[in-house]
Amino acid sequence: MATPIWQDYTLSLGTADYYDYRILLDSPTGEIIYNGRARKRPGAVSVTIKLNGICSNYMSNYTSIDKAVLERTFVVQSLAGGSWTTVNTVTFSNDWSYDSDLLVSDIYSFPVSHIVDRRQLILYATMKSSVTVNWSASDGTTGSTDVEVENCIAYIDPSTLAEDVAEITVDGRLHYTVTDSCRRYVLYYVNERGGWDTLLMEGRHKESDELTRQVISVEYDNRYNEDPGRRNSLNDITHKVTLHTGWLDDASSMLMRHLLNSHNVQLFDMEKNEWHPLILTSTTTEYKTFENLNRQAVFYTIEAEFSNTRIRK
Amino acid sequence: MTRNRITLYIGGRSVDMDSQSFVLFNYTQDDLTNPAIVRNSYSQQLTIPATPANNDLFDHFGQLDRITAEAGFGLLRKTPFSIFSETGELLESGYVRMDGVTREKGRNKSYKVTLFGDLGSLFYGYAFGVDGTPLSLGCLTIVDPELTDYPPDTEIPLDLSEFWGAHGFTGEFSGIINFAPTYAGYPEEFDAGKAIISPNLYANVPSSIYKDSTRYVPMGGIGQPYIINFAGEKYDLEVGEFRAYLMRPVINVNRLLRSIEYCSSEITGKSLVIDGSVYSIVGEDVIWMTLPTIKPEYRGASITLEHLLEGTVSPAAFIIGFAKAFGLVFHTDHDTITMMTRDAWYSRSSDVLDLTERVDIGSIELSPVFADAHFFDFSIPGLGYGAEQKKKASGRELGSLLVDTGYIYNDTVEDVLDGTPFKVADEPRLQSRSFIVSAFKTNNAGTGVEEEYLPQTSYEVVTAHMYKYESGRITEEAQDLPLDSMPSNIAQDMYNFLDWNTRPELCGDDMKPQDGSGVLLYYNGFVNTPAVEYDGGDYIIDFPAKKYWLTVYDAVRIALNDGMDCWDMRHSGRSVTALPEFSYVAAGGTAADSLRMDGGEGIYARRWKKYITDLYDQDTYRMTCRVNLRGMQVGQELLGRFWWYGGSLWVLNRINNHSLATDDLTECEFIRIKDTEDYTNGQQ
Numbered sequence: 001m002a003t004p005i006w007q008d009y010t011l012s013l014g015t016a017d018y019y020d021y022r023i024l025l026d027s028p029t030g031e032i033i034y035n036g037r038a039r040k041r042p043g044a045v046s047v048t049i050k051l052n053g054i055c056s057n058y059m060s061n062y063t064s065i066d067k068a069v070l071e072r073t074f075v076v077q078s079l080a081g082g083s084w085t086t087v088n089t090v091t092f093s094n095d096w097s098y099d100s101d102l103l104v105s106d107i108y109s110f111p112v113s114h115i116v117d118r119r120q121l122i123l124y125a126t127m128k129s130s131v132t133v134n135w136s137a138s139d140g141t142t143g144s145t146d147v148e149v150e151n152c153i154a155y156i157d158p159s160t161l162a163e164d165v166a167e168i169t170v171d172g173r174l175h176y177t178v179t180d181s182c183r184r185y186v187l188y189y190v191n192e193r194g195g196w197d198t199l200l201m202e203g204r205h206k207e208s209d210e211l212t213r214q215v216i217s218v219e220y221d222n223r224y225n226e227d228p229g230r231r232n233s234l235n236d237i238t239h240k241v242t243l244h245t246g247w248l249d250d251a252s253s254m255l256m257r258h259l260l261n262s263h264n265v266q267l268f269d270m271e272k273n274e275w276h277p278l279i280l281t282s283t284t285t286e287y288k289t290f291e292n293l294n295r296q297a298v299f300y301t302i303e304a305e306f307s308n309t310r311i312r313k
Numbered sequence: 314m315t316r317n318r319i320t321l322y323i324g325g326r327s328v329d330m331d332s333q334s335f336v337l338f339n340y341t342q343d344d345l346t347n348p349a350i351v352r353n354s355y356s357q358q359l360t361i362p363a364t365p366a367n368n369d370l371f372d373h374f375g376q377l378d379r380i381t382a383e384a385g386f387g388l389l390r391k392t393p394f395s396i397f398s399e400t401g402e403l404l405e406s407g408y409v410r411m412d413g414v415t416r417e418k419g420r421n422k423s424y425k426v427t428l429f430g431d432l433g434s435l436f437y438g439y440a441f442g443v444d445g446t447p448l449s450l451g452c453l454t455i456v457d458p459e460l461t462d463y464p465p466d467t468e469i470p471l472d473l474s475e476f477w478g479a480h481g482f483t484g485e486f487s488g489i490i491n492f493a494p495t496y497a498g499y500p501e502e503f504d505a506g507k508a509i510i511s512p513n514l515y516a517n518v519p520s521s522i523y524k525d526s527t528r529y530v531p532m533g534g535i536g537q538p539y540i541i542n543f544a545g546e547k548y549d550l551e552v553g554e555f556r557a558y559l560m561r562p563v564i565n566v567n568r569l570l571r572s573i574e575y576c577s578s579e580i581t582g583k584s585l586v587i588d589g590s591v592y593s594i595v596g597e598d599v600i601w602m603t604l605p606t607i608k609p610e611y612r613g614a615s616i617t618l619e620h621l622l623e624g625t626v627s628p629a630a631f632i633i634g635f636a637k638a639f640g641l642v643f644h645t646d647h648d649t650i651t652m653m654t655r656d657a658w659y660s661r662s663s664d665v666l667d668l669t670e671r672v673d674i675g676s677i678e679l680s681p682v683f684a685d686a687h688f689f690d691f692s693i694p695g696l697g698y699g700a701e702q703k704k705k706a707s708g709r710e711l712g713s714l715l716v717d718t719g720y721i722y723n724d725t726v727e728d729v730l731d732g733t734p735f736k737v738a739d740e741p742r743l744q745s746r747s748f749i750v751s752a753f754k755t756n757n758a759g760t761g762v763e764e765e766y767l768p769q770t771s772y773e774v775v776t777a778h779m780y781k782y783e784s785g786r787i788t789e790e791a792q793d794l795p796l797d798s799m800p801s802n803i804a805q806d807m808y809n810f811l812d813w814n815t816r817p818e819l820c821g822d823d824m825k826p827q828d829g830s831g832v833l834l835y836y837n838g839f840v841n842t843p844a845v846e847y848d849g850g851d852y853i854i855d856f857p858a859k860k861y862w863l864t865v866y867d868a869v870r871i872a873l874n875d876g877m878d879c880w881d882m883r884h885s886g887r888s889v890t891a892l893p894e895f896s897y898v899a900a901g902g903t904a905a906d907s908l909r910m911d912g913g914e915g916i917y918a919r920r921w922k923k924y925i926t927d928l929y930d931q932d933t934y935r936m937t938c939r940v941n942l943r944g945m946q947v948g949q950e951l952l953g954r955f956w957w958y959g960g961s962l963w964v965l966n967r968i969n970n971h972s973l974a975t976d977d978l979t980e981c982e983f984i985r986i987k988d989t990e991d992y993t994n995g996q997q
Contacts, residue, residue: 020380033369035385036378053420054373057365216941216978217675233941 002071004095004102005056011088013038013047013078020079021087023054028075028086033058051076051090059094059194065266067151068125069094070108070194094194108152108195109174112255113246116168117181117200119270122156123188124170125195130154131171137164153196185243186268187278187302191258199259203244203299212236234313239306241267241278248298250289256300260285265304277307323394323409323426324386329364357428358412363421375414375421386411390445393582394428407434435650438581439573439629450631451622452580453572573628577650580628588653668940668958673978676939934985936963939978942971961985 003009013019023034034054040047055074073091077084095102108125116122124131124147131154136142143162147154158165158178168176185201214234220227248256259265260282267276281303288298321328361367363375372386373379381387388411395406405428412425429437442448570587577585625631632652642658644651936958945951956963967982 022382032382034373034376035380035382036376037380038378049378054376057368057373059365214977216673216939218672219669219674 002091002093002095004097005052005059005092006096006098007052009051009090009092010048011051011076011090013049013087015046016040017047019047021049022077022079022084023051024075024077025058026073026075028077030075033074049076052092055090055092059092065123065188065196066153068108068153068190068195070125070127070152095192096194097192099192102193105193107173108191108193109197110191110193110195110255110258111174111176111197112199112248112252112259113202114174114176115181115200115202115246116158116176116178116198117183117186117270118158118165118178120158120186120198120200120268122158122168122170122176123196123198124154124156124174125152125191125193126154126171127152128171133161133171134169135161135165136167137162138166139164184269184271185241186270187243187259188266188268189259189262190264191262197258199245201243201302202246205244206242208240208242210238210240234311237310237312239310240281241304241306243302243304245300245302248288248300250298253288253298253300257285257287260300260302267304267306278304279307280304320397321394322397323370324392326370328361328370329366330361359426359428361424361426363414363423367424368421371411371424373421374411374424375416388445390443408437410437435577435581435583435585436629436633438583439577439632440627448580448627448629449623450569450625450628453569453576453622453628455568455572455622456575569631573632576628584649585632586649586651588651588657590654590657591652665955665957665962668956668963668983671941672958673939673941676937676978676980678937680935680937935966936983936985938981938983940981942968942979942981955986956983958983 013021018037018039020035020037022032022036024030025033036049038047038049051074055072058074059069059072071091071093073089075086076088076090077086079085106127108127109123126149128149130146130148132144133147133154133156134142134144135158141162145161147156154170156168156170158168158176161168165178168178170176181200181202183201185205187199187201188196189199191197212235213232214236215230215232217230218228220229222229245256260280262280265278265280267278268274269276288300290296290298321330370386372382374386386392392409393406394409407429410427410429412427414424415422440448442452570591574585574587577583642653644653644658942951951965951968954965956965963983963985965981966984969980969982971979
């Protein structure tokens with residue numbers, strides 16, 4: 001069973017005063033990612049090391065939507081008598097939830113909303129090699145298909161299941177309602193457990209550009225009005241977007257942290273069929289409920305910038 | 314901020330950079346006010362975020378129990394870097410040094426590294442080996458000489474007894490003879506059967522030696538060293554007889570330069586080309602650089618040139634010192650670095666660039682060049698025990714001397730030269746043994762009459778060798794001591810010896826500056842002290858030193874240069890032992906044992922008046938402004954080009970914080986000049 005990377009994992013190397021040790025990736029013949037010499041703490045019986053700090057660097061690389069890092073294995077060896085001996089093999093899950101209830105969970109998808117647009121790609125993160133997708137159409141027909149899992153992700157395109165698909169159940173646990181919304185944007189994001197989730201932006205959206213203008217003063221001849229004395233030589237443009245969710249119940253609201261605290265968010269434009277990496281700009285995540293909003297309906301506003309800057313010159 | 318896509322690679326792997334990690338470059342031209350100049354390449358400190366990929370790249374440097382693996386990132390290993398543009402063009406390359414890591418909440422937060430590019434990577438590559446060990450000149454493959462051998466009739470064939478008699482000693486040969494081995498004269502022939510005896514070692518060396526009715530005179534003229542050929546005899550060079558190994562051999566500088574050039578690509582990864590203009594300075598004549606004495610483990614065996622070069626300075630230190638001494642400049646083109654004279658540098662391109670369309674006139678600031686030139690600063694870094702002691706006593710660096718020029722605003726050059734004599738700023742007086750160190754040279758008659766020349770101004774002391782000294786002879790093996798491990802009384806003597814109260818004087822007999830035709834000289838070499846008492850015996854301490862001095866004494870110029878311009882001094886074909894000697898005189902006392910100053914590492918000279926003229930030119934502006942350098946290849950190449958703006962000519966002196974990743978304007982510093990040809994001439 002995998003250990004969440006957020007939880008401290010210590011290992012005892014032995015009772016000598018110190019040990020040379022190393023950490024290998026994936027197997028005893030894998031790449032050596034760390035060499036250390038750990039000494040016994042005063043008063044301690046044995047030398048102990050903590051693995052999370054080093055191993056987390058190999059769990060959280062910035063991945064794209066065709067790959068999810070869910071689990072990874074690390075081998076710890078110590079040097080004794082001139083040769084390396086395996087002390088322990090540990091498998092970490094890319095779990096940053098700090099939630100003890102998820103320790104034995106094999107669930108990697110936590111979608112906030114179960115409303116999806118027909119044009120929207122559903123991503124399901126899992127350690128399985130394939131998942132079963134059951135669907136039903138508005139005319140009553142039903143079907144089932146097995147979707148292959150690649151790099152821990154199953155890609156489910158509603159439009160390929162049936163022309164008029166209305167309901168989808170993934171892996172027997174996640175149920176989606178397929179709509180023909182008139183919305184434009186969908187967010188894809190890495191959740192707390194390293195899997196990808198998706199959320200249709202059912203509310204309104206607003207876009208803007210923030211400019212930094214570079215203006216320089218230059219020599220000019222004042223006999224000619226068209227000769228400028230100051231020039232706008234360069235504009236640095238940051239494109240911003242403000243998105244809104246639809247109305248959420250309390251349970252869905254509690255899942256918004258997966259998105260709002262995510263470090264990897266992508267925007268999909270369903271009209272232009274374009275992807276845009278985003279940087280979320282909010283520094284506060286509020287856990288809204290119907291009660292703590294004084295009995296008002298819950299929705300969220302998401303402020304973000306496009307990652308890629310633009311210029312005009 | 315706009316970002317042009319550049320990629321930094323360290324150790325062949327791309328580096329994650331955040332929006333604050335701009336890679337900014339500074340390029341610096343020679344400081345107009347600094348007469349001892351070498352152009353530096355850039356070194357740029359960079360902060361790199363501790364992303365997972367970067368942590369892996371640096372092998373988790375900064376983790377508290379980390380140890381360096383055999384392979385992978387290590388502090389002493391030269392880790393290359395390169396920066397590519399999005400079009401695949403190599404913008405900069407060199408080596409990376411890890412300066413530190415910032416940690417926060419128990420995790421690495423960022424890494425501080427320094428990128429050494431271009432010239433910096435050449436120096437770094439020539440200073441440290443791949444495994445981080447310091448290099449010496451012994452790392453070089455010495456190329457074949459291109460010199461003409463000295464005529465054979467300058468060698469005097471003597472057996473040992475004849476030599477003993479010719480040397481002025483009577484009786485049977487016995488005891489100990491000190492002389493320089495032929496390494497000092499013939500670096501291509503390390504033959505124990507040849508020797509050089511220098512008049513600098515003994516006062517009674519005859520002006521000529523007769524053998525078989527043939528009169529032999531020293532190579533280079535009377536008063537110069539003899540080359541003795543012990544015909545058919547071989548002598549043991551071990552302790553007890555010849556002390557040849559106690560003398561410092563020399564190597565031809567020209568040959569050394571060629572060797573450094575030859576080996577550069579293999580050792581540093583950068584190709585170094587030494588322009589013909591540099592070899593023209595050195596010329597066809599012989600310039601020698603003194604090497605350390607032969608190490609004990611090599612004595613008695615067949616001594617090779619490589620043995621002699623071990624323990625010397627690194628090729629980097631040699632290049633830097635040589636360039637500084639002769640005011641050379643470097644032109645870099647990523648993979649190739651060319652060392653050339655300033656004149657050759659400025660002659661590369663006569664095209665003048667138009668600054669008008671590129672400058673942001675709202676950012677222009679002007680300042681006069683001479684505003685801060687009230688004092689000439691002859692600072693050199695002081696190292697070692699003596700320097701530390703001096704620093705504690707005086708509160709300033711050894712050699713950090715400010716010469717008060719007496720400049721008054723609106724004075725002309727002539728006013729300055731005719732005004733107050735140049736004096737050193739006040740220094741604390743030593744409380745004990747105050748030495749007045751003066752220079753003298755044995756006159757041509759070889760009588761040893763001293764002629765006082767001038768005082769030296771400063772020393773840099775790095776390491777010292779101690780030789781036991783008895784009855785005027787060196788009798789025992791030297792100990793090679795770093796200054797900070799020397800016995801305190803020895804160190805104290807050295808401390809006292811470094812007189813702070815000598816003053817450079819730019820004046821004639823009437824204590825007024827002359828017409829500015831005097832000479833500003835910088836000099837590197839070795840000095841050894843008079844005998845100092847230690848452990849029941851007398852020891853001579855020998856240490857490398859640098860000196861600055863100013864003079865208008867015609868006698869000095871003539872004596873040093875045979876009437877030629879000072880920077881032609883080295884063209885006379887003299888050996889190192891013919892260079893000036895210095896003695897010290899205890900206060901109120903008489904001249905004691907001589908201090909030898911040999912070594913031709915660096916003599917840089919410049920006409921004093923030209924120096925003053927440049928410094929006090931009231932029309933010389935320094936202009937800083939922001940410039941649009943888009944479309945230009947920015948680097949060392951751009952420095953030294955001439956520009957036109959506002960009706961005047963300017964030279965680009967400095968480029969500050971130029972970013973390859975943005976389209977921001979770049980801060981540049983220009984120096985106004987009167988005339989391009991005038992600027993390049995007389996700069997050497």
